[in-house]
Amino acid sequence: MDRSSHPRSRRFAPVVAVAAAAALTLAGCSSSSGGKKSEEGAADASAGKATTPRMTVALVTHQAPGDTFWDTVRKGAEAAAAKDNIKLVYSADPNAGNQANLVQNAIDQKVDGIAVTLAKPDALKGVIGKAEKSGIPVVGLNSGLSDWKNLNLLEFFGQDESVAGEAFGKKLNEVGAKHALCVVQEQGNVGLTQRCDGVEKTFDGKLDTQNVNGTDMPSVKSTITAKLKQDPSIDYVVTLGAPFALTAVQSIGDAGSKAKVATFDLNKDLIKAVKSGDIQFAVDQQPYLQGYLAVDGLWLYKNNGNYSGGGEQPVLTGPAFVDKSNVDKIGEFAAKGTR
Amino acid sequence: MSMTQHAEPAVDTPPAPGRKQSDGRTRQRPLALRLLARPEVGVFLGAVAVLVFFLFAAPPVRDGSSMANILYQSSTIGIMALPVALLMIGGEFDLSAGVAVITSALTASMLSYQLTMNVWVGVIVALLVSLAIGAFNGWLLVKTGLPSFLVTLGTFLILQGVNLAITKLVTGNVATDDISDMDGFTQAQKLFASTFTVGGVNVKITVVWWLAFAALATWVLLRTKYGNWIFAVGGNKDSARAVGVPVTFTKISLFMLVGFGAWFVGMHQLFSFNTVQSGEGVGQELIYIAAAVIGGCLLTGGYGSAIGPVFGAFMFGMVQQGIVYAGWNPDWFKAFLGVMLLGAVLINLWVQRTATRR
Numbered sequence: 055m056d057r058s059s060h061p062r063s064r065r066f067a068p069v070v071a072v073a074a075a076a077a078l079t080l081a082g083c084s085s086s087s088g089g090k091k092s093e094e095g096a097a098d099a100s101a102g103k104a105t106t107p108r109m110t111v112a113l114v115t116h117q118a119p120g121d122t123f124w125d126t127v128r129k130g131a132e133a134a135a136a137k138d139n140i141k142l143v144y145s146a147d148p149n150a151g152n153q154a155n156l157v158q159n160a161i162d163q164k165v166d167g168i169a170v171t172l173a174k175p176d177a178l179k180g181v182i183g184k185a186e187k188s189g190i191p192v193v194g195l196n197s198g199l200s201d202w203k204n205l206n207l208l209e210f211f212g213q214d215e216s217v218a219g220e221a222f223g224k225k226l227n228e229v230g231a232k233h234a235l236c237v238v239q240e241q242g243n244v245g246l247t248q249r250c251d252g253v254e255k256t257f258d259g260k261l262d263t264q265n266v267n268g269t270d271m272p273s274v275k276s277t278i279t280a281k282l283k284q285d286p287s288i289d290y291v292v293t294l295g296a297p298f299a300l301t302a303v304q305s306i307g308d309a310g311s312k313a314k315v316a317t318f319d320l321n322k323d324l325i326k327a328v329k330s331g332d333i334q335f336a337v338d339q340q341p342y343l344q345g346y347l348a349v350d351g352l353w354l355y356k357n358n359g360n361y362s363g364g365g366e367q368p369v370l371t372g373p374a375f376v377d378k379s380n381v382d383k384i385g386e387f388a389a390k391g392t393r
Numbered sequence: 394m395s396m397t398q399h400a401e402p403a404v405d406t407p408p409a410p411g412r413k414q415s416d417g418r419t420r421q422r423p424l425a426l427r428l429l430a431r432p433e434v435g436v437f438l439g440a441v442a443v444l445v446f447f448l449f450a451a452p453p454v455r456d457g458s459s460m461a462n463i464l465y466q467s468s469t470i471g472i473m474a475l476p477v478a479l480l481m482i483g484g485e486f487d488l489s490a491g492v493a494v495i496t497s498a499l500t501a502s503m504l505s506y507q508l509t510m511n512v513w514v515g516v517i518v519a520l521l522v523s524l525a526i527g528a529f530n531g532w533l534l535v536k537t538g539l540p541s542f543l544v545t546l547g548t549f550l551i552l553q554g555v556n557l558a559i560t561k562l563v564t565g566n567v568a569t570d571d572i573s574d575m576d577g578f579t580q581a582q583k584l585f586a587s588t589f590t591v592g593g594v595n596v597k598i599t600v601v602w603w604l605a606f607a608a609l610a611t612w613v614l615l616r617t618k619y620g621n622w623i624f625a626v627g628g629n630k631d632s633a634r635a636v637g638v639p640v641t642f643t644k645i646s647l648f649m650l651v652g653f654g655a656w657f658v659g660m661h662q663l664f665s666f667n668t669v670q671s672g673e674g675v676g677q678e679l680i681y682i683a684a685a686v687i688g689g690c691l692l693t694g695g696y697g698s699a700i701g702p703v704f705g706a707f708m709f710g711m712v713q714q715g716i717v718y719a720g721w722n723p724d725w726f727k728a729f730l731g732v733m734l735l736g737a738v739l740i741n742l743w744v745q746r747t748a749t750r751r
Contacts, residue, residue, distance in 0.1 A: 083514045084509055084576075085505065085512070085576035086576055087575055088509075088574035089510070089575055090508070090570075091509040119553065119671075120556070120560075120567050120568075120671040121670075125567045238723075241724075264723050269673050270469075272465070272466065272469040272661070272665070273469070273713065279462045283453045283459055284718045308595065323667070391565060
């Protein structure tokens with residue numbers, strides 16, 4: 055009997071919460087600054103709409119849940135899909151075996167094209183071969199720059215992590231860094247390791263690496279503080295994701311260090327920090343572009359037989375640098391969460 | 394188990410020869426052994442060992458500000474480890490505790506931002522949501538009689554998905570918007586995430602809250618009726634019920650206490666970092682549980698203390714940061730952490746064995 059009464063009271067809770075919130079708003083609890091009200095009504099980029107027949111494209115990535123980077127990739131893919139009259143099926147799993155199953159799932163759905171990330175190419179080899187055998191065009195994006203041709207993919211859109219790291223290292227030389235710290239938020243991630251290795255290759259100074267627990271921000275903060283304290287000669291902190299760069303700024307304050315911060319990847323809070331000078335520069339691999347071009351590339355292939363990159367070369371989306379000189383312009387787009 | 398509080402191990406040993414004979418049941422064991430048999434002593438010695446070790450191995454640790462940093466790291470674990478420990482003494486555990494922290498922070502942030510309200514509105518609603526999650530866990534557990542592993546694994550997955558999906562639905566991104574320029578933020582930051590100076594060292598306010606909560610929890614556990622109830626339901630729920638302990642109330646309220654802890658740590662994260670990423674928090678539940686277990690709480694319930702997990706959390710913070718202060722090869726980071734913790738647990742175990750041996 056009480057089985058029916060309890061769920062009702064639970065269903066009632068949100069109603070009470072909303073009513074309470076409304077009452078509080080009326081009671082003058084609203085904030086006079088910030089918040090949704092101050093957000094500009096920014097429209098999404100739109101380039102008209104294709105009249106080609108409806109097609110279905112599957113985008114299968116190795117995204118870990120809740121990562122801001124992959125959200126931007128997906129937004130790019132969705133924008134291209136909307137423009138090209140494409141139904142986009144998005145799925146992701148950081149486990150390579152599961153990702154392969156998701157690709158198989160797309161084949162079973164008889165989609166018209168598959169865009170896939172190759173974080174662990176060997177695990178996906180078999181299933182990509184199956185897709186090709188059943189006549190579904192496959193393109194690669196983000197990771198797998200060294201493997202996409204072996205797997206006979208049509209085209210590839212992404213950034214060479216090593217190249218990005220090397221560009222980063224050169225930039226560090228330009229700004230006069232002597233001793234940098236590369237902060238890895240996920241121990242054992244191949245792409246992240248390649249970035250640090252790339253930096254080390256071209257950077258003239260000394261580079262240390264520090265692993266941190268990326269799912270626990272307070273721990274990230276105190277670990278960077280500890281490292282700065284342990285080695286006061288560190289004058290540049292290099293983070294591999296935007297949220298960690300913002301945390302590194304706090305760590306520097308806590309440690310009483312004079313180090314500066316530069317990072318890979320962007321988000322809208324990071325743009326503010328670049329503007330204010332808390333963060334020196336960010337290298338951007340343009341995730342929106344990766345998602346957009348991968349979907350658009352499949353559309354062009356189906357409707358006009360085009361090969362982006364000529365089918366020979368990858369299409370590079372990075373590294374593009376964001377610093378004080380161009381931050382204002384990019385900031386407009388970042389506010390929408392698409393840069 | 395019994396309704397007795399922790400510590401005194403079975404005293405059914407025959408009276409020691411050559412001593413004044415008593416009836417054997419009330420015989421006083423030597424003070425040192427009695428002390429050693431307390432649940433927090435093993436971990437205390439472990440924590441001291443780890444501290445001394447790093448004072449030698451990592452010179453920067455000797456600095457006051459480094460200790461403040463270690464204590465900060467410990468406090469963010471420790472504030473959650475306390476209610477998790479109480480819950481464990483009460484015979485249950487909570488796998489959803491890690492993501493519940495993020496749920497709370499997301500609720501406060503998104504509610505204030507989307508409705509453009511004073512952030513305190515978000516803070517209060519987040520508290521209600523956190524308590525409701527705890528109540529739901531406890532209620533489902535008591536109603537169905539399922540093990541807490543299943544119930545809270547379910548909530549863990551639900552919250553993980555809800556964190557992502559709702560954030561994406563509401564903000565269009567997977568992280569919340571920056572609320573640092575909104576009304577009430579500075580006040581809330583003072584309460585949850587400020588810093589003060591003691592003798593030239595910057596100490597985070599969470600350290601104070603952590604120790605205050607620990608003192609309160611110790612008092613509740615040892616001096617109040619409610620504390621007795623916790624031991625009783627963790628020992629044997631049926632006999633506890635038979636002697637009139639409100640088992641349902643105790644279990645549900647313990648889960649709500651974990652909810653309160655999740656809210657507090659969630660608010661700290663929100664007001665410390667201004668935005669929250671919806672994918673965080675996964676895996677933290679195991680660290681809270683580990684801190685409680687290292688702190689001398691039994692996974693089977695009925696035994697433990699509130700001060701033990703304080704040392705447990707301190708040990709976690711100390712090892713995690715000590716490795717960095719020592720400048721060891723970061724590739725080995727997690728392996729070091731594991732070895733250190735196992736070592737500490739073994740010391741803990743050894744001390745208890747020695748203490749309870751005749």
